[in-house]
Amino acid sequence: MTTRSYTFSHAIARKPSIRIVDGLxxxxxxTPDLVQFQQDHDHxxxxxxxxxxxxTVLDPLDxxxxxxxxxxxxxxxxxxxxxxxxxxxxxxGEAAMMAPVLSRFYSDVVSIAGPGFIDGGDILVTERExxxxxxxxxxxxxxAELTQITAHWGYQVREVNTPAGVLHFxxxxxxxxxxxVLATRRLSGTGCFDGYRVINTADGxxxxxxxIRFNGLVIMPAGFPHTAEKLSAAGYDxxxxxxxxxxxLDGGMSCLSLRxxxxx
Ligand code: CIR
Numbered sequence: 001m002t003t004r005s006y007t008f009s010h011a012i013a014r015k016p017s018i019r020i021v022d023g024l025x026x027x028x029x030x031t032p033d034l035v036q037f038q039q040d041h042d043h044x045x046x047x048x049x050x051x052x053x054x055x056t057v058l059d060p061l062d063x064x065x066x067x068x069x070x071x072x073x074x075x076x077x078x079x080x081x082x083x084x085x086x087x088x089x090x091x092x093g094e095a096a097m098m099a100p101v102l103s104r105f106y107s108d109v110v111s112i113a114g115p116g117f118i119d120g121g122d123i124l125v126t127e128r129e130x131x132x133x134x135x136x137x138x139x140x141x142x143x144a145e146l147t148q149i150t151a152h153w154g155y156q157v158r159e160v161n162t163p164a165g166v167l168h169f170x171x172x173x174x175x176x177x178x179x180x181v182l183a184t185r186r187l188s189g190t191g192c193f194d195g196y197r198v199i200n201t202a203d204g205x206x207x208x209x210x211x212i213r214f215n216g217l218v219i220m221p222a223g224f225p226h227t228a229e230k231l232s233a234a235g236y237d238x239x240x241x242x243x244x245x246x247x248x249l250d251g252g253m254s255c256l257s258l259r260x261x262x263x264x
Contacts (some may be wrong), residue, residue, distance in 0.1 A: 069121070075123055107245065117138060131160050138168075166212075
């Protein structure tokens, strides 16, 4: 059994832009505060770096208010990087901005050409398969193109459903290790993780589901003590990062980085 689905030598993040106030959101719960966002982002990056990973922090992209959420623009596999085709019109150009950055690390950078759409936030890579959630951002054609591209390296893509009203598949789940997933009950109850060990978020703490396993750490949003306790009790080294400002834009821990180990 390998651990390459959560062991990474590198990450890419992007500083939040002053235009973050124009970021997409399902419900307006207030204007994100850039200074608070920057502080939380610095903390997040420092935790990634504390594991020994090399973290590239890109400059803000003021033309793309949501570009701090780099995960949606690409999928990084051990063999190659794939620039996505984000499903929100204001975000589709982020993939082309990310592709040259990926080329610094990968000789093989492929792009989803369309006509379908697919966001990185809908993709959960485990040791045994790639799960992709259909969502308002990711459609059948996007999944079909990813399936065809990744088959080249022997990956199995399994299409699953993102719960109604949930932005991305990974808004509601995270990989904890080779056999364990953290998920909301509304998602795990669909049976999509049958065959995995599932840790459900505590009741009322569904927003804790978007966490990341990054090398030895589980990095989760602050403010969800019961879920943090469950994860600690299960033996994970849990670290909490303030997420109040990203949450106003439906963003969380996974969205803020691309995590990968480039080919040798
Ligand atoms: C959006 O609606 O696209 C952004 N405001 C939030 C993206 C969050 N990304 C993610 O869950 N992977």
